[in-house]
Amino acid sequence: ILNVEQSPQSLHVQEGDSTNFTCSFPSSNFYALHWYRWETAKSPEALFVMTLNGDEKKKGRISATLNTKEGYSYLYIKGSQPEDSATYLCASGSYNTDKLIFGTGTRLQVFP
Amino acid sequence: GAGVSQSPSNKVTEKGKDVELRCDPISGHTALYWYRQSLGQGLEFLIYFQGNSAPDKSGLPSDRFSAERTGGSVSTLTIQRTQQEDSAVYLCASSLGVTAIRNYGYTFGSGTRLTVV
Numbered sequence: 001i002l003n004v005e006q007s008p009q010s011l012h013v014q015e016g017d018s019t020n021f022t023c024s025f026p027s028s029n030f031y032a033l034h035w036y037r038w039e040t041a042k043s044p045e046a047l048f049v050m051t052l053n054g055d056e057k058k059k060g061r062i063s064a065t066l067n068t069k070e071g072y073s074y075l076y077i078k079g080s081q082p083e084d085s086a087t088y089l090c091a092s093g094s095y096n097t098d099k100l101i102f103g104t105g106t107r108l109q110v111f112p
Numbered sequence: 113g114a115g116v117s118q119s120p121s122n123k124v125t126e127k128g129k130d131v132e133l134r135c136d137p138i139s140g141h142t143a144l145y146w147y148r149q150s151l152g153q154g155l156e157f158l159i160y161f162q163g164n165s166a167p168d169k170s171g172l173p174s175d176r177f178s179a180e181r182t183g184g185s186v187s188t189l190t191i192q193r194t195q196q197e198d199s200a201v202y203l204c205a206s207s208l209g210v211t212a213i214r215n216y217g218y219t220f221g222s223g224t225r226l227t228v229v
Contacts, residue, residue: 004154031214034217036217041121041222042222043115043222044203044218044220046217046218046219049215049216049217089154093213093214098143098160098162098168098210099145099168100217100218101157102147102155103154104152104153
């Protein structure tokens, strides 16, 4: 994998549903994997930074896991709420670059 | 300031006109990035400033795009002779430095939505 890829591109769920998205990233020279939440007309907000294989992070109803050997991360949202509606971005940081490489994002819409 | 400030928040311009987008990073942040997101695309890297080093311009899509950072603080992204394909949300981000980026990521501004008609 040369680029950061996210799936699905968009997701529509009902309030109360649990959901998850995938981020695939290059595993060579890997340093850190970042997740951001981007609501319309607002700044992207940092959710998690993960560096170690097997890392799991949690913030309220949102959690994330990391597999650096195979180059993927999952983001989970338990009991989705309308306020979770946003674009979720992942970004890979590596030792051979000074910038983060972003995926195309997963746009989540939660209907009441 | 408390966060990264961008102006204007929205800009509609006619094709062929020049535009300037401004970014005011967090005080003390030496690293400053410009990205853009076009409709249906991911965040595309444009340019990166780190302290007094020469900027990394490798992401600028054409010579119509330029950016400067004065006094290690405020940055201006200029697009000359705008085209419709320049329509996008332009995001600025800053960080304390390269190590901080790897450990903490960026602090983003809220972006400038540019529409070229």
